[in-house]
Amino acid sequence: MFDKILIANRGEIAVRVIRTCKRMNVKTVAVYSEADAEAPHVKLADEAYLIGGSRVNDSYLNIDKIIEIAKQTGAEAVHPGYGLLSENSAFARRCEEAGIVFIGPSPDVIARMGSKIESRKAMEEVGVPVVPGITHPLADEEEAAQVASKMGYPVMLKASAGGGGIGMQIVRSEEELRKAFAGNQKRATDFFGDGAMYIEKYIENPRHIEIQILADKAGNTVYLWERECSIQRRHQKVVEEAPSPFLDETTRIAMGEAAVRAAKSLGYSNAGTIEFLVDTDRNFYFLEMNTRLQVEHPVTEEITGLDLVEWQLQIAAGQLLTFGQSDVKRQGHAIEVRIYAEDPKTFFPSPGTITKFSVPEGKGIRHELAVNERSVVTPFYDPMIAKLIVTGDTREEAIDRLQSALADYHVEGIKTNIPMLQQVAAHPAFRSGDTTTDFVTVHLQRK
Structure with missing residues (x-):
């Protein structure tokens, strides 16, 4: 070590x-x-x-x-x-x-998976389903219009090197596409140094479900079940849970096996995540691979009992996995919410000095904190200041614990998204597991 x-x-x-x-x-x-x-x-x-x-x-x-x-x-x-x-x-x-x-993984694997176009090609080669789309960068706005017309609207315009929703937009007509193309290309260039754009078919009302994998340098690879990350704002996750309330066991295992197959084909080692879109019929499609630890990794840790950071270090130091797929159990239910320094209505960042900061404690409550009382939240970085993770024997118990914990979570001096998270936790659609990617738009922003 x-x-x-x-x-x-x-x-x-x-x-x-x-x-x-x-x-x-x-x-x-x-x-x-x-x-x-x-x-x-x-x-x-x-x-x-x-x-x-x-x-x-x-x-x-x-x-x-x-x-x-x-x-x-x-x-x-x-x-x-x-x-x-x-x-x-x-x-x-x-x-x-x-x-x-x-x-982490090798530089070559990072580079290949960092390109959404190259990663699509890699998945197609090993039979992992991908969302219908193109596998080359668009030359210009005119080609984008031709591709979208042939594919059929709505489509998703995406930056190949993108992430966090930057350079990404749903377009439902040629007029919308032409308005969106140059602006998204410029944002991609500004943020990632790469303005390459591509188009894929937009799947209506999907679930965003990802599979956590671990792989050692000898090629031993396991999946650590899934995380549902469908509740998002501006294509960025705000609520994550494990296991998914939507998947059946057959689909869950099929997704896990597809993720392992993908990782093995790449010669992947260390922790990584294969992200999928899942439609209403539980068909799943490769979205992207994150060649790093995810923000939401604590929910996987809570249901498996594994420390992913510990295994990252052990694998990087050359240690082999000491367990196989059949040894990866899951127990209970875990939910994570991201606490952002932002206006809960506009989602705009809210920098400032935190004048009061107190968090709930107790059974089934975990915190990952970036601040304390008197911390200054600056405009220079991502506005996420903390994560609240709750666990329960059942999903219902975890939701009850989440509602109670959010009520006892106090931050003053800046605005936070806690009121929005309270709305999510209390909403009947959330409790019933109706957590598609349009949850915020449909249930919280309806006028």
Whole structure:
């Protein structure tokens, strides 16, 4: 096992990684920007180093500086967390070249799965169902219009290198497509440095269900069941749960086996997630692969009893999986909600100083926190400040616990999305398991 690792991230995921490292007696090196000098992860790590200004390009995306600090501190490995550099193949390759272990898959796999077009091709090669669409970048707006007309509206216009809903838009007519194309292409270029766009058929009222996998360097691969992530706003998840209230056992196993087949075909190692869209008839279609730890990984940990960060480190250090598929049990039900510093009506970020912060405690309640009382939420980073995870023997018990916990969750000084989460938790459609991707639009934003 490693003696020391550097965590190339911030916020709650950096704190989360540090917690497991402490239990494993692995020393941690934190990096931070000027805006994060007083952040919890800085104080919890064994060492912490300033890497630049407040903006991500000046700090958390500064590959040269991060590699320099890893070498300087003698860190043997780098954990990238999620977001930021976690799916940056150039960063993973730079780590390798510097003799530092990147805690994740190989740079080549990251690059292939980072392209939505290339990942579609990879899935088609091994018989994993994909949403009907094209497998080449669109040349221009005119080709986009021709493809969409042939495919039939509605379609989803997507940035090939995109994520988090950026560069993505549902279009229902040629007029909408022409209005959307240039703007989404520019956003993709600005955010990802790649303006390649493609089109796929839009599936009405789908479920967003993903399969967590673990794979060691010898090719041993298992799936850790599924997570339902359908409740979203602006194509970003806000509520995740495991297991899905929608899947039957046959579909659940078929999706898991498809995910393992995909991972094995890639020579994948470490933790990863295959995301699917599932239609009303439980047909499932590959959406994308996340070659990193997911924000919602705690719900999988809660129902399986596994520490995914621990296994990420063990696999990266060369250890083989000590269990097989039949050993992966699931117990109870877990729900995670993301607490954002944002206006619950407009979803606009709400930066400021937190003047009061108290969270509920008790059986079946887990927190992943990026802030505390007196923390300053800046406009420089993603506005997620915490995650609340609840568990119960049944889904009904977990929902009851979620409602109670949200009522006892207090944040002052900034606006948060807690009122919106309370609406979700209390809604009859949520309790009945009617959690398609249009949940927020249909049930919470209806005028």
